[in-house]
Amino acid sequence: RDSALALNVLVPLVVFIFFITELYSKSDKPFENLGWKTVAVFWILVPIILTANIYFKQGSWFILAMFFAIWMYDSFCYIWGSLLCKRKLFERISPKKTWEGSILGAITTLAAYYFANKIPYLQMLSSVEWVILALVIIVTATYGDLVESLLKRNLGIKDSGSIMPGHGGSLDRMDSFYL
Secondary structure, eight states: OHHHHIIIIIHHHHHHHHHHHHHHHOOSOHHHHHHHHHHHIIIIIHHHHHHHHHHHHHOHHHHHHHHHHHHHHHHHHHHHHHHHOOSEEETTTEEEEEHHHHHHHHHHHHHHHHTGGGSGGGTTSOHHHHHHHHHHHHHHHHHHHHHHHHHHHHHTOSOSOSSSTTTTOHHHHHHHHHO
16 A cells, blocks of 8 residues: 555656756756656666565565575576577677576576475465566566666666676666566
């Protein structure tokens, strides 16, 4: 209920404030500014609101399991892709990602998540439900990472911040989760 209120009131209010403040900014590129600010709302604020909702309904272990699925998938994509890299997944956007890494990373993650409900704190879902959730996470993690790479390429930057040197920035650590 609280997340619905936040999404239905807070998000439109924030976007409205962006429009009003742009009137006073005297910027040469008001639509570009509004576009980036609005993307930030939907790329960062909305997922944070939804995450808070999931936290209060499912608990911290559920959120951690979602992050762990992302980390596992990313790690296995990297491992399998490094070993078997042949066909590029989306070379224009992310030249190191491969189909082999993505497919084998997904299979490995799905297999592991089949057994997630054997962990005492993760028995809120059945094996099949964990696999379905992992599949959704795999798809959104892949596209989240690609969209973040697209945005960085558009801006001509390698990292989205300097808080975590060598890791692409803080948004790179969260892009899979945000989508």
